[in-house]
Amino acid sequence: MNVGDIIAERTVHVTRESLVRYAGASGDFNPIHYRDDVAAEVGLPGVLAHGMLTMGIASSVAVAALPGSARILDYGVRFARPVVVDARDGADVSVSAKVGAVDEAAVRIDLTVKHADATVLVKAQLRVAADSL
Numbered sequence: 001m002n003v004g005d006i007i008a009e010r011t012v013h014v015t016r017e018s019l020v021r022y023a024g025a026s027g028d029f030n031p032i033h034y035r036d037d038v039a040a041e042v043g044l045p046g047v048l049a050h051g052m053l054t055m056g057i058a059s060s061v062a063v064a065a066l067p068g069s070a071r072i073l074d075y076g077v078r079f080a081r082p083v084v085v086d087a088r089d090g091a092d093v094s095v096s097a098k099v100g101a102v103d104e105a106a107v108r109i110d111l112t113v114k115h116a117d118a119t120v121l122v123k124a125q126l127r128v129a130a131d132s133l
Contacts, residue, residue, distance in 0.1 A: 001099045001107050001133065008065035008097040012057045014049050014083065015090040022053045036087065049083035054093060054120060058113045062097035062126050071132040073106055077124040083115045091115055097126075106130050 001007070019033050031038040032048055039047050055077050063072070085091045093115050100110035111124035 001102060003099050003102055005099045006096060007099060007109065008061050009095065010061045011092050011094045012061075013090055013092055014053070014057075014085055016047065016085055016087055018090075019047070019049060019053070019085060022050055026050065026052065028052070044082070044084075046084040046086065049085050049091065049093075051079050051082075054079075054083050054113065055124075057093050058095050058111045058121055058124055059126060061095040062109050062111060065097060066128060067133060069132050071129040073127040073129055075126045077111075077113075077121040079120070080122045081115070081118050081120045083120055093120070100125065102130070104130060107133060 016034065023029050023033055028050055032042060032044060033050055034047060036047055059075055083091050083093055093113065096112040097109050099107060101108040106127045107130055109126040109128065111126065113121040113124055
């Protein structure tokens, strides 16, 4: 892997059903993730995807492109904007994974994560043990 190499790109479609399934798996049943009336009451632009779901989608795009032997050393993001999931049309989350740095210990993969042309995660970086690639 070389700095600048794009290792994966994918768009993941998220639906309200996806949110309900994620809520069941994670135990996060905050109604802003499935009820329009509650989201509006607290001043949100609509029902939001769980932040951890968005984070998981982003990492899964990169991890799927790595060999099965890859060891993830760490993963971190900053949440910049929410992913609003329309009741009928859902939402598309686009992810691009690019090699940002390489040294003898690790390869840093930088993730660009967007929804509706807006960046939703910043400083999204995954570090992978170099000896596992």
